[in-house]
Amino acid sequence: MSVDINNNGPLIRIEDVSKIYHQDKPDEVRALQNISLEFFPGEVVALTGPSGSGKSTLLSLIGCMARPTRGTIYLQDRRVSRLPESFLARIRRETYGFVFQQYHLLRDVSVLDNLMFPLYPAAIPFKTMRERALVLLAQFFLTDKQKTKVRQLSGGEQQRVALARALMADPPIIIADEPTAHLDAELSLELLNILAELNTEGRTLIIASHDPVMCQAPLISRRVALRHGELVDDNRDGAGL
Amino acid sequence: MILNVKLLEYSLSSLWRRKEKNIALIIVYALVIATLGSVLLLTHALKTEAVTTLTAAPEIVVQRTQGGRHELIPVTYAETIAGFPGVGKVTPRVWGYYYDSLIKANLTLVGVEGYHEQLELLEGRFPQAADECVIGAGVAEAFGPQIGDLLVLEDSSKRRSEFRVTGIFRAASNLLTNDLVVLQEAALRDFFAMPAELATDLTVQVYNPREVSTIAKKIAYFLPDSRPITREELLHTYDSLFNWRSGMMLAVFISALMAFLILAWDRATGISAEEKREIGILKALGWETSHVLGAKLREALLISLTAFIVGLLLAWLHVFVLGAPLLMPLLKGWSVLFPTFDLTRVVDLYQLAVLGCVTIIPYLACTLIPAWKAASSDPDDVMRG
Numbered sequence: 001m002s003v004d005i006n007n008n009g010p011l012i013r014i015e016d017v018s019k020i021y022h023q024d025k026p027d028e029v030r031a032l033q034n035i036s037l038e039f040f041p042g043e044v045v046a047l048t049g050p051s052g053s054g055k056s057t058l059l060s061l062i063g064c065m066a067r068p069t070r071g072t073i074y075l076q077d078r079r080v081s082r083l084p085e086s087f088l089a090r091i092r093r094e095t096y097g098f099v100f101q102q103y104h105l106l107r108d109v110s111v112l113d114n115l116m117f118p119l120y121p122a123a124i125p126f127k128t129m130r131e132r133a134l135v136l137l138a139q140f141f142l143t144d145k146q147k148t149k150v151r152q153l154s155g156g157e158q159q160r161v162a163l164a165r166a167l168m169a170d171p172p173i174i175i176a177d178e179p180t181a182h183l184d185a186e187l188s189l190e191l192l193n194i195l196a197e198l199n200t201e202g203r204t205l206i207i208a209s210h211d212p213v214m215c216q217a218p219l220i221s222r223r224v225a226l227r228h229g230e231l232v233d234d235n236r237d238g239a240g241l
Numbered sequence: 242m243i244l245n246v247k248l249l250e251y252s253l254s255s256l257w258r259r260k261e262k263n264i265a266l267i268i269v270y271a272l273v274i275a276t277l278g279s280v281l282l283l284t285h286a287l288k289t290e291a292v293t294t295l296t297a298a299p300e301i302v303v304q305r306t307q308g309g310r311h312e313l314i315p316v317t318y319a320e321t322i323a324g325f326p327g328v329g330k331v332t333p334r335v336w337g338y339y340y341d342s343l344i345k346a347n348l349t350l351v352g353v354e355g356y357h358e359q360l361e362l363l364e365g366r367f368p369q370a371a372d373e374c375v376i377g378a379g380v381a382e383a384f385g386p387q388i389g390d391l392l393v394l395e396d397s398s399k400r401r402s403e404f405r406v407t408g409i410f411r412a413a414s415n416l417l418t419n420d421l422v423v424l425q426e427a428a429l430r431d432f433f434a435m436p437a438e439l440a441t442d443l444t445v446q447v448y449n450p451r452e453v454s455t456i457a458k459k460i461a462y463f464l465p466d467s468r469p470i471t472r473e474e475l476l477h478t479y480d481s482l483f484n485w486r487s488g489m490m491l492a493v494f495i496s497a498l499m500a501f502l503i504l505a506w507d508r509a510t511g512i513s514a515e516e517k518r519e520i521g522i523l524k525a526l527g528w529e530t531s532h533v534l535g536a537k538l539r540e541a542l543l544i545s546l547t548a549f550i551v552g553l554l555l556a557w558l559h560v561f562v563l564g565a566p567l568l569m570p571l572l573k574g575w576s577v578l579f580p581t582f583d584l585t586r587v588v589d590l591y592q593l594a595v596l597g598c599v600t601i602i603p604y605l606a607c608t609l610i611p612a613w614k615a616a617s618s619d620p621d622d623v624m625r626g
């Protein structure tokens with residue numbers, strides 16, 4: 001299931017969503033409480049807030065990587081929060097590109113293979129997968145690293161591999177969790193340029209960050225602030241598409 | 242099709258990434274299969290040896306017992322039995338055991354009458370004079386004589402007898418002929434000091450196989466001190482004997498299998514953080530639970546089938562090439578098995594299927610259940626650990 005980016009309605013709608021980890025256990029954590037939000041096509045949204053505010057949890061819920069304890073999530077008009085796992089996997093595959101804070105690359109696997117993993121379940125031949133991966137590697141200046149194992153790359157290179165992997169299935173929505181956390185200022189700016197380019201291509205970006213460089217970037221069209229799992233601000237004064 | 246190939250490619254690369262651990266696992270797994278496989282192959286080969294041997298045996302062998310022990314049987318009993326309807330030829334046999342202290346082996350000395358129909362010569366001819374003999378291949382190997390050489394045996398009064406070797410035996414199975422020394426009946430009676438009116442036992446030919454048990458009952462009825470043994474009973478005895486022995490062995494080695502499975506279970510349930518993380522990443526990238534399980538199933542199958550094939554090859558080499566040095570003393574027993582003989586190379590596919598089931602399926606379960614547990618969780622949960 002993919003999304004219609006020409007639809008002017010909300011791309012993602014979150015209604016009164018709460019997420020509680022280890023519910024009714026001594027180590028219960030209320031990560032999100034009664035969040036309601038809408039995200040529109042072409043937006044570049046920064047989810048801000050201190051560590052533990054629930055940014056990563058919200059990204060997981062939006063990206064169908066976790067289910068809310070309460071509330072409903074819609075992807076366009078389809079309620080996805082209670083869909084069976086196989087449908088969610090397909091949505092993740094076709095709709096979202098993820099860039100994780102820890103990159104979550106397979107460290108003992110080559111750069112090229114890491115890029116191809118998102119397309120393994122798709123009915124696409126190896127040759128096509130490889131060609132697509134090589135185009136992205138060239139785009140991210142990683143062609144000469146294609147056979148290098150991820151563990152041998154620098155932090156900046158791993159970040160670019162993670163971004164390239166997120167684009168392998170050509171998803172309309174990119175979700176990035178603290179993408180500048182391990183980057184120096186120069187690499188952060190480089191990443192912002194890449195993200196701006198992705199937005200220009202029509203992709204919606206949802207970025208969790210507490211890095212001021214990222215949150216104050218002109219690229220950002222909207223800032224959503226969280227604190228202790230609650231929505232404290234939703235500011236639409238930025239650029240974006 | 243494309244998906245299957247891609248999952249297989251992923252499985253192979255995943256196995257290669259953890260090659261040290263997987264090679265160690267395959268070695269242990271293969272050794273367990275080799276151990277169990279050796280018992281099964283050896284048992285089946287020994288049973289087949291026995292069956293092959295007995296195929297040529299007479300329908301009924303009649304012995305005489307006294308006080309519950311085997312005694313020599315009067316030759317006149319043959320005439321009585323021959324008079325029963327349905328009975329063909331009744332042949333008195335003369336045979337006995339000879340222990341040679343030099344080679345520390347039991348030999349079986351038989352009179353050529355009553356045997357030469359069952360046996361096939363390797364080379365040479367049957368004895369035609371009292372000082373001639375034919376020997377089994379094992380005897381030839383142990384003593385070293387060839388056709389034309391002399392074989393020297395000592396009787397119970399330490400009298401030395403010399404026999405010229407006129408032939409060396411072969412049979413469909415080595416089990417029967419390997420330890421044989423065949424003499425003319427008169428020479429054998431002389432060697433064992435056995436009276437002419439007595440024989441060791443009688444062989445009875447029965448025309449209709451369906452009448453064997455009836456005739457055996459008649460023999461026991463009319464000759465109360467006789468003990469008729471049918472070929473079926475002998476087969477059952479061999480079967481029970483080897484089943485019992487192999488059962489004992491399997492009981493011992495099944496514990497090795499259990500230990501392995503417990504290790505496998507421990508390894509699998511304690512699926513490493515790295516593997517969990519990998520499953521979580523794949524799920525986050527859009528792999529479905531079935532894709533993850535498909536890849537893990539392929540990994541487990543590649544490991545278990547490799548170990549199974551390697552284990553079976555090791556078992557084959559151990560049993561049929563090396564002669565099962567680790568198991569033979571436990572399974573073979575005492576009797577005709579000195580000197581050594583080559584086992585017939587036969588494999589029971591049913592046994593192999595059972596071996597495959599008891600070793601492969603539990604391993605697959607041990608591997609797939611925890612993978613399924615990880616793969617069916619939300620990717621966020623798996624990656625958070």
